[in-house]
Amino acid sequence: MGAKSAKRGAFWSRARKLAALPCIALVAAGLAAVGPGAATAQAATPDSCFTLSGGSITVYTVATCGTVVDIPSSIGGVPVTGIANNVFRDQGITSVTIPNTITTIGTSAFKQTCGTEGGCGTTASIRDTLQTLTFEPGGSSPLTIGNEAFRVNSLTNLYVPDRTTSIGNNAFDQVFSNEPSRLKNVTIGTDVTSIGNQAFQSKTASPSPITNMAFRGNYPTTLNAAAFNNVGSAPWYYWSSATGWPSPMQGHTMSSVAGPSGANPPAIGDAVATGLQEVTVNWTNPASNVTGRSVEASTDSGT
Numbered sequence: 001m002g003a004k005s006a007k008r009g010a011f012w013s014r015a016r017k018l019a020a021l022p023c024i025a026l027v028a029a030g031l032a033a034v035g036p037g038a039a040t041a042q043a044a045t046p047d048s049c050f051t052l053s054g055g056s057i058t059v060y061t062v063a064t065c066g067t068v069v070d071i072p073s074s075i076g077g078v079p080v081t082g083i084a085n086n087v088f089r090d091q092g093i094t095s096v097t098i099p100n101t102i103t104t105i106g107t108s109a110f111k112q113t114c115g116t117e118g119g120c121g122t123t124a125s126i127r128d129t130l131q132t133l134t135f136e137p138g139g140s141s142p143l144t145i146g147n148e149a150f151r152v153n154s155l156t157n158l159y160v161p162d163r164t165t166s167i168g169n170n171a172f173d174q175v176f177s178n179e180p181s182r183l184k185n186v187t188i189g190t191d192v193t194s195i196g197n198q199a200f201q202s203k204t205a206s207p208s209p210i211t212n213m214a215f216r217g218n219y220p221t222t223l224n225a226a227a228f229n230n231v232g233s234a235p236w237y238y239w240s241s242a243t244g245w246p247s248p249m250q251g252h253t254m255s256s257v258a259g260p261s262g263a264n265p266p267a268i269g270d271a272v273a274t275g276l277q278e279v280t281v282n283w284t285n286p287a288s289n290v291t292g293r294s295v296e297a298s299t300d301s302g303t
Contacts, residue, residue, distance in 0.1 A: 045070045056082030056104070062091040067129070073099035073136075083109045085146070095132035100139025100161075104146070107168070111151040128152045128174070135161045145171050147196065156182050162189035162216065169196035169224075174203050183209050190217035190239075201229040210234065214257065219244030228252075 051059035052075045073080055085106035112129045130153040147168035202209045213236040228250045236252040238245045247254035
């Protein structure tokens with residue numbers, strides 16, 4: 001527990017140093033995997049809240065452990081490598097941090113659609129509750145995001161980590177949401193080779209969801225024709241080092257942007273992806289300058 005706290009302290013220190021910089025133009029570095037209400041670091045969730053089987057979390061006790069979840073990288077000395085099907089489904093989860101040891105996120109693992117598909121019992125009002133999704137930076141093992149894994153959520157920004165290889169059918173689908181998709185800014189990591197049917201589908205195309213989409217890697221080997229169904233027609237972008245991207249692509253004009261450079265290019269993006277909102281990454285006027293982003297400091301109430 002102490003080591004984990006020290007790690008988070010180091011990230012806060014690094015993020016505050018970045019936030020102190022006045023609107024520095026950077027090459028594209030990845031959007032935040034955060035949503036509303038992620039301005040402070042969350043406390044670690046006790047190991048006792050989880051049941052582990054074969055390295056995968058199979059049970060989470062929401063009644064006593066709450067809806068803000070920080071999944072540990074190990075439990076009882078056993079590495080946590082998977083999240084089983086339906087573990088957090090319809091439990092009203094509002095925030096989750098996923099460690100870089102995870103290699104599999106199962107079907108409907110964080111799906112929050114109670115009240116729209118029946119069989120919900122006393123949780124009929126739970127829907128699109130997930131506001132913050134944080135993937136811890138680092139890790140080298142490939143990550144698979146299963147079908148409907150995060151179906152119906154309240155995310156505004158999403159950073160799919162580079163080590164992700166597959167995004168399943170309806171993984172971030174918003175069709176059963178109470179409202180049109182809130183998802184506006186998405187960065188897809190370098191290693192994604194498969195994006196499934198209706199993976200990012202929106203309930204309505206107006207107001208236009210996913211106004212900023214950036215692909216860090218090559219055109220996926222498998223990209224379903226309806227992967228981005230009903231998400232508007234805003235211009236999207238791909239890293240200049242990536243290959244194979246057609247334009248238009250599923251109704252979106254595609255433009256090349258300069259990718260990260262240096263010995264450790266994802267550093268800025270990773271710092272943001274920890275869920276810290278002190279640093280906000282935005283496009284720098286894509287219409288006239290699609291080669292970079294700017295880092296803007298927002299209010300930091302910490303010391």
